[in-house]
Amino acid sequence: MLKNKVPVLFLLAAFNLLILSDIFSQKKIRTIVVDAGHGGSRDPGATGQYENSLRSKEKDITLAITLKLVAELKKQMPDVNVRPTRTTDVYQDPREKARLANEFKGDLFLCIHADSGPLKQGKRQIGTREETRYKITYKKVKKKKVKISTPYTVTVPVYEYFKMPLTRSGTSVWIFAAHKTSDKLKAILDGGEDFEIETDNVDSTEEVMDMNSPEMKTLAQIYASRFQLRSDKLAGFVNEEVEKTGRNALGISQRQKGIWVLQATNMPAILIETGFINNPEDERYLNSEKGQQELAESITAAVKRYKDQVENANKSAAQTETQKNKDEVSTPAELERPTKDTKILQVKSDKVKVEIYDDGEIDNDIVSVYFNKALIVANKALTAKAYSFNVELVPGKTNELVLYADNLGSIPPNTALMIITDGVNRYEVRLSADLKNNASIRFEFKSSKP
Structure with a gap:
C-alpha cells in the first residue's frame, strides 16, 4: 500500500486549504459502502412482537433493502464502486463492518436499519x-x-x-453525535496510510507525514469535523427524498449511543432507520417489494444529489462571477423549496458585505446560502462568531439572497442573523427557515449618488 507523502513546507498551505475551502471541496465520490444492519442467528436485531405482527426480523429487512439499494446505486451511478458489507445472512461485529468500510476506501457509508421501541x-x-x-x-x-x-x-x-403495537411510524436519519468526534478522529489517524489530504491537485513530494505528529492530528481533527458536516448534509437530502414519497420523514438526529460504526468509519456516514418494525403499517411497508424499492430509490436520489454537489462545488464557485451577468440561471434543487420568509432591503451600493450568525441560542444550525441562484456558502455551521462574505448586485435585475436550512439544529426552526453593510448603512435582518421552506433577502439598489 502506498504511503501518503506531503512536503513539510506544504503542510501550512494544506492546512489553510482545509480551513478556508468549501465544505464540499473533496475528492470525487468513487466508492460507496452499504451496510445491512445486524445479521446471522447471533444478531437478528429488532423483531415484530406485537399481536398479529408478521414476526419480521430486522436483519432480513435490512438485507432486502440493502440489496435493492446496491442495485439501484449501480444502475443510476455506473461509474461508482458500490460495496455491500454483507449479501447473505451472516453475523458481523460492528468493528468488522467499520474495518471493511475503511478497507474498501469508501467515500460514503450508508447503514440500513429498522427501528423499534418498548411495547406496552x-x-x-x-x-x-x-x-x-x-x-x-x-x-x-x-x-x-x-x-x-x-x-x-x-x-x-x-x-x-x-x-400492543407502536403508534409511531416513519423514517429517520442518524449521524454520529458531535461529542463522538474524537472517535472519528481516531478512525482517521488509525487509517494512517489511507488518509488523504485535499490539496486541490497540487503534487506531493517524497517526505512521509507522521500520523502522530501534532500537525497531522490537527489536520485530522479538521477532517473529523468535516465528516460531521458532510454526514449532516447527506442526511438532510435523504430526509427530503423520503418526504417526497409521502412517507413520514422524522428528520435528522444525533444518537448518543448504539451506532459505533458511524464513529469508526473514515468517511461521511449516516444510519437510516427505514421504519418501525413494531408498527403494523410500517412493518407491512418494510416487508413489501414496493416499500423496499421506494426506499432504495429515495436513498439513491439523495446520494446522487450529494454526489453532484460535492463534485460540482468547485465548478459552481468558479462560475459564480459569470453567472451574475446572466439573465437566467438554472435553479438548484435546494431552491425548489418555497420561500415564505422574504425581507426587502434597500441598499445604497452595488457592493454589499454580509455577516451571518446563529440567531438566539447557539444550537448547531447549519445553512447554505445562494445568491442569484449560485451557491456561495455551503453547509456552514452558524455560531456566535460572524461568517463573512461579499456579494455584488447585478444592475437591472432582482438580486436575491436565499437561506437554505441544511438541518433544524437542536431548537427548530433554523434561524440566522445577518448584518449587512453597504458602505453607508448597516442593517440587521433576521431570517427563519426549516426543512420545507427557505428564507430570503431581496435587495433594491438605491444609489446615494445625485
Missing part, C-alpha cells in the same frame, strides 16, 4: 371461571377461639395479555 402490554377478558374462596369466621369453644373456613364459589374474569 395490554390485556382483555376472554371468559370467566369458577373460583372457590373461603370465608373465615371464629367461634369460641370451651373458652378457646376456633377458626372456621366456609367455602363458597364466585365467578371471576379470565384475561389474556398481549403486546
Whole structure:
C-alpha cells in the first residue's frame, strides 16, 4: 500500500486549504459502502412482537433493502464502486463492518436499519371461571377461639395479555453525535496510510507525514469535523427524498449511543432507520417489494444529489462571477423549496458585505446560502462568531439572497442573523427557515449618488 507523502513546507498551505475551502471541496465520490444492519442467528436485531405482527426480523429487512439499494446505486451511478458489507445472512461485529468500510476506501457509508421501541402490554377478558374462596369466621369453644373456613364459589374474569403495537411510524436519519468526534478522529489517524489530504491537485513530494505528529492530528481533527458536516448534509437530502414519497420523514438526529460504526468509519456516514418494525403499517411497508424499492430509490436520489454537489462545488464557485451577468440561471434543487420568509432591503451600493450568525441560542444550525441562484456558502455551521462574505448586485435585475436550512439544529426552526453593510448603512435582518421552506433577502439598489 502506498504511503501518503506531503512536503513539510506544504503542510501550512494544506492546512489553510482545509480551513478556508468549501465544505464540499473533496475528492470525487468513487466508492460507496452499504451496510445491512445486524445479521446471522447471533444478531437478528429488532423483531415484530406485537399481536398479529408478521414476526419480521430486522436483519432480513435490512438485507432486502440493502440489496435493492446496491442495485439501484449501480444502475443510476455506473461509474461508482458500490460495496455491500454483507449479501447473505451472516453475523458481523460492528468493528468488522467499520474495518471493511475503511478497507474498501469508501467515500460514503450508508447503514440500513429498522427501528423499534418498548411495547406496552395490554390485556382483555376472554371468559370467566369458577373460583372457590373461603370465608373465615371464629367461634369460641370451651373458652378457646376456633377458626372456621366456609367455602363458597364466585365467578371471576379470565384475561389474556398481549403486546400492543407502536403508534409511531416513519423514517429517520442518524449521524454520529458531535461529542463522538474524537472517535472519528481516531478512525482517521488509525487509517494512517489511507488518509488523504485535499490539496486541490497540487503534487506531493517524497517526505512521509507522521500520523502522530501534532500537525497531522490537527489536520485530522479538521477532517473529523468535516465528516460531521458532510454526514449532516447527506442526511438532510435523504430526509427530503423520503418526504417526497409521502412517507413520514422524522428528520435528522444525533444518537448518543448504539451506532459505533458511524464513529469508526473514515468517511461521511449516516444510519437510516427505514421504519418501525413494531408498527403494523410500517412493518407491512418494510416487508413489501414496493416499500423496499421506494426506499432504495429515495436513498439513491439523495446520494446522487450529494454526489453532484460535492463534485460540482468547485465548478459552481468558479462560475459564480459569470453567472451574475446572466439573465437566467438554472435553479438548484435546494431552491425548489418555497420561500415564505422574504425581507426587502434597500441598499445604497452595488457592493454589499454580509455577516451571518446563529440567531438566539447557539444550537448547531447549519445553512447554505445562494445568491442569484449560485451557491456561495455551503453547509456552514452558524455560531456566535460572524461568517463573512461579499456579494455584488447585478444592475437591472432582482438580486436575491436565499437561506437554505441544511438541518433544524437542536431548537427548530433554523434561524440566522445577518448584518449587512453597504458602505453607508448597516442593517440587521433576521431570517427563519426549516426543512420545507427557505428564507430570503431581496435587495433594491438605491444609489446615494445625485
